[in-house]
Amino acid sequence: MKKIFALILSIILLFTVTSSADTISIVADEWCPYNCVPESDKPGYMIEIAVTVFQKSGHTVDYKTINWSRAIDKTRKGKYTAIVGAAKGDAPDFIFPDQEQGVTISSFFLKKGATWKYSGIDSLAGIKLGVIQDYDYGQFINQYLKKNSNTPLVQFVSGDNALDLNFKKIEAGRIDAILEDKNVFLLKASEMGKTDLFSHAGDEISPGRDNKIYIAFSPLNLKSKEYATLLSKGMDEIRTSGILKNILAKYGLSDWQTK
Numbered sequence: 001m002k003k004i005f006a007l008i009l010s011i012i013l014l015f016t017v018t019s020s021a022d023t024i025s026i027v028a029d030e031w032c033p034y035n036c037v038p039e040s041d042k043p044g045y046m047i048e049i050a051v052t053v054f055q056k057s058g059h060t061v062d063y064k065t066i067n068w069s070r071a072i073d074k075t076r077k078g079k080y081t082a083i084v085g086a087a088k089g090d091a092p093d094f095i096f097p098d099q100e101q102g103v104t105i106s107s108f109f110l111k112k113g114a115t116w117k118y119s120g121i122d123s124l125a126g127i128k129l130g131v132i133q134d135y136d137y138g139q140f141i142n143q144y145l146k147k148n149s150n151t152p153l154v155q156f157v158s159g160d161n162a163l164d165l166n167f168k169k170i171e172a173g174r175i176d177a178i179l180e181d182k183n184v185f186l187l188k189a190s191e192m193g194k195t196d197l198f199s200h201a202g203d204e205i206s207p208g209r210d211n212k213i214y215i216a217f218s219p220l221n222l223k224s225k226e227y228a229t230l231l232s233k234g235m236d237e238i239r240t241s242g243i244l245k246n247i248l249a250k251y252g253l254s255d256w257q258t259k
């Protein structure tokens with residue numbers, strides 16, 4: 001009788017664990033080193049954070065790349081669990097963890113030999129700027145982009161390879177500058193063997209700008225707050241244990257909170 005009871009209890013416990021294990025689907029356009037090629041040995045440090053934290057609680061992470069506009073839209077509607085690499089301005093209605101998963105620095109890049117430097121919004125006068133549709137570049141840049149969205153001064157691209165399109169446009173002389181996260185641009189240029197073709201023309205650091213980025217969860221998913229809390233607690237744990245340091249080191253990065 002005791003053996004039967006133990007067997008029944010084991011089955012109940014197994015069912016309980018299995019039923020509470022979720023598949024957390026995460027989507028975004030490729031934005032390496034934050035999120036890179038799915039199912040590779042280096043899928044992006046934010047993806048590795050998600051896998052490390054959620055697997056500890058029995059969950060599975062399913063990550064794939066789609067264009068950014070569609071990622072926000074489909075996740076907002078509940079098709080996916082979360083987007084990755086999001087600033088709060090990207091999707092303010094989403095559920096964000098208390099702890100960020102990184103920081104972003106938006107930088108201007110030109111073809112080598114160009115002499116323009118960014119020194120504030122006014123310095124953009126006459127510059128044809130390449131940006132990506134539905135990215136959050138901060139309050140002041142966003143206002144500038146909206147104001148000039150129907151002029152040749154601001155050129156939006158979208159799709160699964162949006163940054164690649166901006167590389168082609170600046171090489172062809174269709175735009176003068178690209179505004180992109182510094183880590184993302186430099187890594188992409190290196191992968192394409194084009195590091196020597198570009199120069200850094202300054203960073204966009206508006207007063208009071210929140211440059212934190214997150215894995216942000218769907219406003220329609222009833223478990224989003226639970227996932228966000230779990231991720232925040234997990235960030236503390238992997239930072240204290242040294243796991244975060246090791247993950248970041250794979251991508252040539254260091255902890256932004258200890259710089």
